[in-house]
Amino acid sequence: MLVRSAAAPHLGAYAATAFGGAATCFFHGDHAASQACSQCGRFVCALCDMTLEGSHLCPACFEQKLNQGALASLRQSDVLYDSIALWAGWGWILVYFSYIFVVPAVMYLSIAKWRAPKRYLVPRRRWRYCAAWVGLLLPVALFAALLLIPANQRGGR
Numbered sequence: 001m002l003v004r005s006a007a008a009p010h011l012g013a014y015a016a017t018a019f020g021g022a023a024t025c026f027f028h029g030d031h032a033a034s035q036a037c038s039q040c041g042r043f044v045c046a047l048c049d050m051t052l053e054g055s056h057l058c059p060a061c062f063e064q065k066l067n068q069g070a071l072a073s074l075r076q077s078d079v080l081y082d083s084i085a086l087w088a089g090w091g092w093i094l095v096y097f098s099y100i101f102v103v104p105a106v107m108y109l110s111i112a113k114w115r116a117p118k119r120y121l122v123p124r125r126r127w128r129y130c131a132a133w134v135g136l137l138l139p140v141a142l143f144a145a146l147l148l149i150p151a152n153q154r155g156g157r
Ligand SMILES: [Zn+2]
Pocket: 037, 038, 039, 040, 041, 042, 057, 058, 059, 060, 061, 062
């Protein structure tokens, strides 16, 4: 809808040529129109007719769609390293033998990816890295506790 209203000033221009006989391309006044843009309705010649996912688009709308598509794919390709670190930091509990792989992975992620790229659309918080480390250090703490508690008990006797 916004696109249509943005293109509205041009609608009069193409309507005039369309009513004055053969429709001509919006971009090339001397080219006969072969298609109408499915998004803004401007007539385009065979040269300007862009096909994207089965719909005909004018070059302006084609570029717009491409930019939107690029943005959408960029959004999806944003790897949320802190979430990975968090999952890895606690995931070893589910797959316990993965611990030895998880330690260097979380170490790497929390050091290399501490600063999230500015282009991230979702603001990321660093607490996930800290939470990941809590998960990683949990067995160390447990191990230490297991070692220390019997020693204390033995010492107490
Ligand atoms: Zn268009």
